Amino acid sequence: xxxxxxxxxxxxxxxxxxxxxxxxxxxxxxxxxxxxxxxxxxxxxxxxxxxxxxxxxxxxxxxxxxxxxxxxxxxxxxxxxxxxxxxxxxxxxxxxxxxxxxxxxxxxxxxxxxxxxxxxxxxxxxxxxxxxxxxxxxxxxxxxxxxxxxxxxxxxxxxxxxxxxxxxxxxxxxxxxxxxxxxxxxxxxxxxxxxxxxxxxxxxxxxxxxxxxxxxxxxxxxxxxxxxxxxxxxxxxxxxxxxxxxxxxxxxxxxxxxxxxxxxxxxxxxxxxxxxxxxxxxxxxxxxxxxxxxxxxx
Amino acid sequence: xxxxxxxxxxxxxxxxxxxxxxxxxxxxxxxxxxxxxxxxxxxxxxxxxxxxxxxxxxxxxxxxxxxxxxxxxxxxxxxxxxxxxxxxxxxxxxxxxxxxxxxxxxxxxxxxxxxxxxxxxxxxxxxxxxxxxxxxxxxxxxxxxxxxxxxxxxxxxxxxxxxxxxxxxxxxxxxxxxxxxxxxxxxxxxxxxxxxxxxxxxxxxxxxxxxxxxxxxxxxxxxxxxxxxxxxxxxxxxxxxxxxxxxxxxxxxxxxxxxxxxxxxxxxxxxxx
Ligand SMILES: Nc1ncnc2c1ncn2[C@@H]1O[C@H](COP(=O)(O)OP(=O)(O)OP(=O)(O)O)[C@@H](O)[C@H]1O
Ligand SMILES: Nc1ncnc2c1ncn2[C@@H]1O[C@H](COP(=O)(O)OP(=O)(O)OP(=O)(O)O)[C@@H](O)[C@H]1O
Ligand SMILES: [Mg+2]
Ligand SMILES: [Mg+2]
Numbered sequence: 001x002x003x004x005x006x007x008x009x010x011x012x013x014x015x016x017x018x019x020x021x022x023x024x025x026x027x028x029x030x031x032x033x034x035x036x037x038x039x040x041x042x043x044x045x046x047x048x049x050x051x052x053x054x055x056x057x058x059x060x061x062x063x064x065x066x067x068x069x070x071x072x073x074x075x076x077x078x079x080x081x082x083x084x085x086x087x088x089x090x091x092x093x094x095x096x097x098x099x100x101x102x103x104x105x106x107x108x109x110x111x112x113x114x115x116x117x118x119x120x121x122x123x124x125x126x127x128x129x130x131x132x133x134x135x136x137x138x139x140x141x142x143x144x145x146x147x148x149x150x151x152x153x154x155x156x157x158x159x160x161x162x163x164x165x166x167x168x169x170x171x172x173x174x175x176x177x178x179x180x181x182x183x184x185x186x187x188x189x190x191x192x193x194x195x196x197x198x199x200x201x202x203x204x205x206x207x208x209x210x211x212x213x214x215x216x217x218x219x220x221x222x223x224x225x226x227x228x229x230x231x232x233x234x235x236x237x238x239x240x241x242x243x244x245x246x247x248x249x250x251x252x253x254x255x256x257x258x259x260x261x262x263x264x265x266x267x268x269x270x271x272x273x274x275x276x277x278x279x280x281x282x283x284x285x286x287x288x289x290x291x292x293x294x295x296x297x298x
Numbered sequence: 299x300x301x302x303x304x305x306x307x308x309x310x311x312x313x314x315x316x317x318x319x320x321x322x323x324x325x326x327x328x329x330x331x332x333x334x335x336x337x338x339x340x341x342x343x344x345x346x347x348x349x350x351x352x353x354x355x356x357x358x359x360x361x362x363x364x365x366x367x368x369x370x371x372x373x374x375x376x377x378x379x380x381x382x383x384x385x386x387x388x389x390x391x392x393x394x395x396x397x398x399x400x401x402x403x404x405x406x407x408x409x410x411x412x413x414x415x416x417x418x419x420x421x422x423x424x425x426x427x428x429x430x431x432x433x434x435x436x437x438x439x440x441x442x443x444x445x446x447x448x449x450x451x452x453x454x455x456x457x458x459x460x461x462x463x464x465x466x467x468x469x470x471x472x473x474x475x476x477x478x479x480x481x482x483x484x485x486x487x488x489x490x491x492x493x494x495x496x497x498x499x500x501x502x503x504x505x506x507x508x509x510x511x512x513x514x515x516x517x518x519x520x521x522x523x524x525x526x527x528x529x530x531x532x533x534x535x536x537x538x539x540x541x542x543x544x545x546x547x548x549x550x551x552x553x554x555x556x557x558x559x560x561x562x563x564x565x566x567x568x569x570x571x
Binding site: 039041042077078080178190212217219220223248252293 | 319321322323324345346347348349353364366403404406407414450451453454455458459460461462463466483484487488489490491492493494495517518519520521523524547557558561562563564565
C-alpha cells in the first residue's frame with residue numbers, strides 16, 4: 001500500500017528524501033494521501049440554464065508526508081491551492097476525498113467533538129490575512145487569551161497574564177502594556193500579523209500551518225520572528241507547514257520545500273536543492289523570477 | 299543633491315506632516331514631521347520599520363484617517379490644492395478614485411463580501427465616470443485579465459478568491475479610473491514571484507505610458523530597487539533617509555537602513571544546517 005501510493009505520486013521526489021522518509025517512518029508526523037478538494041464556480045444565469053456545473057479543483061490528489069520536527073515549505077502560484085491545502089489538513093474545510101493521518105491516527109474520520117478538540121489543540125493555523133482572522137471586537141489581551149481559555153491552558157488569571165505578556169514580547173510587540181488594551185484597528189498591519197502569530201504560538205501546538213506569517217514585517221523584525229519560530233521548534237519539537245511566496249524566506253527556514261501548481265504538488269525535495277537545482281519547469285520559472293536585490297539603472 | 303532634481307514639477311507635496319492617534323492609555327505620534335514630494339510619472343518607494351507610520355501617511359493623503367486620529371501640523375498639496383483643507387465632498391468628487399486611488403494594506407479584506415467581483419469593479423467605474431453598467435462590466439473583465447485573473451472568475455464572490463487573487467482584484471479596481479496617483483500599500487505581499495513580476499510590469503508600463511505616479515509601500519527592498527526613482531526609509535514616525543536606489547544600496551547613511559540591508563536573507567547563501 002505504502003509503495004503503491006508512492007509510485008502513483010507524480011511528484012518529482014529525490015531519492016534522498018524518499019529514503020529518509022522510509023527509514024525514519026516512526027518520525028512521520030503527518031501523512032496526507034490523495035487529498036482533493038473542489039469548489040463550485042459561480043455561474044452566470046446562462047451557464048445555469050445550460051446546466052453546466054464547473055468546478056475549481058483547488059487541491060487535486062495531493063500526497064506527501066511531514067516529518068516530526070521539520071519545517072516543510074509550501075510555495076507556488078497564487079491560487080494554486082496552498083491555503084486550501086492547509087485548511088483541509090486541519091479540517092477547517094472538509095476534503096472531498098483522501099486521507100489525513102496525524103500522529104499515526106486517522107484524522108479524516110474523526111467525528112465526535114472531544115476527539116476533534118484534542119486534534120485541534122495540537123494542530124493550529126496562522127492565517128494568511130491578519131485583517132480578517134482576528135476578531136475586531138476583541139482587544140489584544142482577549143485575542144491571545146481566547147485559545148488559552150478554550151484549551152484550558154494556564155491555571156488562573158495570573159499565569160495567563162504572564163503567558164500573554166511573554167508571548168507579546170516574543171513577537172516583539174513591546175512593551176506589552178502599551179498594546180494589551182488595543183483593538184486590532186488600532187494596530188499597524190505588521191503588528192496585527194505579530195498578534196496572529198502570538199495567538200498561535202502561545203498554545204505550543206505540535207503542528208502549525210503558517211500561511212504567509214511574516215509577509216507584512218520589515219526584514220529586521222521578520223528575521224527575528226523566523227528565528228523565534230525556529231527556536232520554538234528546537235525547544236518544543238514543533239513542526240511547521242510553512243506557506244510563503246518568498247523563496248529566500250523558504251530557504252532560510254525550511255528543511256524541505258514542496259512546490260504547488262494548479263492544485264498539485266509538482267516538486268518536493270530538500271530546500272537547498274529546490275532553490276539551487278530546481279527540476280520542474282514551474283519551479284525553474286519561479287526561481288528565475290526572484291527579484292534580485294540590485295537597483296536597476298533607469 | 300536630491301535624486302529628484304531632474305524629475306520636474308512635483309505632483310504631490312507632503313510638508314512637515316505630523317499625525318497622532320489617541321487611545322485610552324496614550325497618544326501615539328505615528329507621523330512625526332515628514333516631508334517629501336512625488337513627481338508625475340515617478341514611483342516613490344516607502345519602506346521601513348513595522349509601525350513606523352507608512353500606512354498613516356497613506357491614510358492622510360487619502361483622507362481616510364480614523365476618528366481617533368488628529369493632524370497636528372503640516373500640509374499636503376496635490377496638483378496645487380491643499381487637500382487637507384478642502385471639504386470631504388470636494389475631495390470625494392474631485393480626487394478620490396479619479397485622481398488618487400489606493401490599494402490598501404488590508405486589500406484582501408477590502409472587497410465587499412456580498413457583491414460579485416466584476417460587479418464591484420464596474421460600480422466603482424460607473425460612480426466616477428459617465429458610463430453604462432454594461433460597458434463598465436466589460437472593462438472590469440479586461441482589468442481582471444490585466445492582473446492575471448480569467449474574466450469568468452469575475453462572477454465569483456470575494457470569499458471564493460485566494461488571498462493573492464483578492465489582492466489582484468483590488469489592484470484592478472484601483473486602476474479602473476486611470477488615476478494619476480496610486481498609493482499602493484504592500485500590494486504584492488500575497489503574490490508568488492511570477493505573478494508579482496507581472497503586476498510590477500503592468501505598473502511600470504502604466505507609469506511610462508500614461509505617466510502614472512506611485513507611492514509604493516513595501517518591506518521588499520528588491521521590489522523598490524527595480525521600480526522606484528526614489529526610496530525613503532521610515533523609522534519611528536520619521537523619514538530617516540531618502541535616496542535613489544543606487545546610492546541607498548551603495549552607501550546607506552542611517553544605521554537602520556544599514557541594518558535592513560544587512561538582515562536580508564540571502565537566497566544564494568542563507569542558513570547552514
Ligand atoms: N471557499 C471557496 N469557494 C470557491 N473557490 C475557492 C474557495 N476557496 C478557494 N477557492 C479557489 O480555490 C483555488 C485555490 O485557492 P487557495 O486560496 O488555496 O490558493 P493559494 O495557493 O492559497 O493562493 P494565494 O497565494 O493567492 O493565497 C483558487 O482558484 C480559489 O479561487
Ligand atoms: N487607529 C489607531 N489607533 C491607535 N494607534 C494606531 C492606529 N493606527 C495605527 N496606530 C499606531 O500608529 C503607528 C503607525 O502605524 P502605521 O499603520 O502607520 O504603521 P506602518 O508603518 O504602516 O506599519 P506596518 O508596516 O506594520 O503596516 C503604530 O505604532 C500603530 O500601532
Ligand atoms: Mg493563500
Ligand atoms: Mg502599514
